[in-house]
Amino acid sequence: MAWFGLQPGATVLLEFDGAERRPSRAPPPGDKKALERVPIFVGSEPVSGAVTVLVAPGKKVDHMGIKVEMIGQIELYYDRGNHYKFSSLVRELDTANSLVGNRQFLFDFSNVDKPYESYSGLNVRLRYFVRVTITRNYGTITKDFEFAVQNVEPEEPVMNPSLKMEVGIEECLHIEFEYDKSKYHLRDVIIGKIYFLLVRIKIKHMELAVVRREAAGSGATVYNESETVVKYEVMDGAPVKGECVPLRLFLKPYDLTPTYKSINNKFSVRYYLNLVLVDEEDRRYFKQQEVVLWRRDVG
Template sequence: MLEKERLQEKERSPGLFGRLLRKVDGCVVRFIFDGKMDESMVTVDDPYERTSERMHLFSGSEPVCGRVVLTPKGTYRHNGILLELVGVITTFGESEEKIDFMRQEKKFEPDTFCSMTSLEFHFTAPREYESYRGTNARVSYYVRATIYRPVKNITEVEEVWVSKVDAYLSGTQSDASRHPSYFRETVFGPQSISMDVGVENVLHIEFKYDKKIFHLQERVLGKVTFKVADMDIRCGEVGVVRKEFIGPGKSTDAMQSETLQKFEIMDGTPVVGEVVPIRLYLRSIPHLTPTYPNVHNCFRVLYFLNLVLITGEGKRYFKQQEITLYRRHGQEVPTGSMTQSP
């Protein structure tokens, strides 16, 4: 049985300077979210930094509400407090760039207190994009508390994870996983897509699959038919490729390609007329996300089915076809992640 790789959990406590500053400043800051328990936090993997982090999960329309608890060591005076929900897009290229694409705030007047004090917040601003961890791009949401002090301001943040269900595609696309013949169906309907791949006069194949739009826990059903097979083929693979484009959607955008998972579908040279079936279950692919066609004109994330044929000499012939992935109800937890057990 395959086991999910466990990454090192990211340190959530403040660094040494932050701990010293808070000790000198004389106040501890803590975030509490209404209706959210530590046991229900999701574990979000960052496979590129090789770390994982636990966060509270929110839907795109769910209010982010709770309170910031301030515990002073004694009498504590401030010049005002600002609580914010901030959405940040970060892209990595020749330099790191950050864009705040959404912000909602609540201000508190200057005050003095000497016991534990709670400041409530209720943020309802729409969150247009999902949280995302990519190779060269990220979407992050933070609840941020800024305490204005006479000497130095204090800032504490708590990141939350936002997951969005695609209501339109959920309502217009049938859920093949609910079909009684889901695990044995071999009939291709009117939504099926075909691709012809040829290498001069020595290879001609037809790559056919059942449709182009899939939810994150669906399966891809397909077949490869060999019409001409006068080539020494060692093996064939089908994989899912993610392409991350950094830029406003032009042909000059920087692109990062990553094969998330691949499967061997054949071994050895086929004969003319041979049909190789394909069943690829998307829910088994870690770190799969929906397709993001345009994230604030900063980046986009597209997915492709990749058919690769490898000859006995090691040459590789491939054909890619774009597919669209979306999130349905019940798929809010990030793919490849899990909730924390109590």
């Protein structure tokens, strides 16, 4: 439940139906505006609830209309003056009136397409919220009530081939690595193995990283940012020719999102498995392989 004050003597509250039973998520890291956990809706679910206007005893609230709007929008941090709405529906709650006591209004946004997942990244945010607007002679007051959207794909991808690749430095190093598949759900386990076919450099250790690459904007104005969200040490010490090193990385503990491809032509988010070898002189050898992440359940 959330609230904000209106003058004179009124408070507005909004509660989503079934909020106490619904999964919720914490505010994204670094999002100073989001202070409370927000309920999670699956894209096909209706968004409904109640808006309540509490009027202080002895007070009267005059207004020219009350409406509620469900909005989905994309915000690019370098373009703060512009918000790109991809979804917007309005419901009128009350016409011009005077409130002399508490009043509750029900709202229901059914059969509303919510095609994209909520996302908060380095340069872009995709958010959903219900906006309550009370129009008055001396100014319009609005307040946004956030909710999150997560879209699930309960079925395994039909095509999910393994990833195999050979990497080498001529006459110095030749390795072959294999991951069990190319598409993983967010609570999956990456299983793989690395074969050392030729080793003539002194390797100190090897690590596997999951890198998130975000591209925000379009045309000539595109901001590309990469961040390492998972780093896992696979091996400590020098391997020998013919050695096979197993890989096993659990994704569930980490803050990952599905892969996003050209969301409303505004941004994309891709994931890469980055295999890194470090020799005794701290030279780094690495190879990246793109993988697709998807959501199997909510939460």
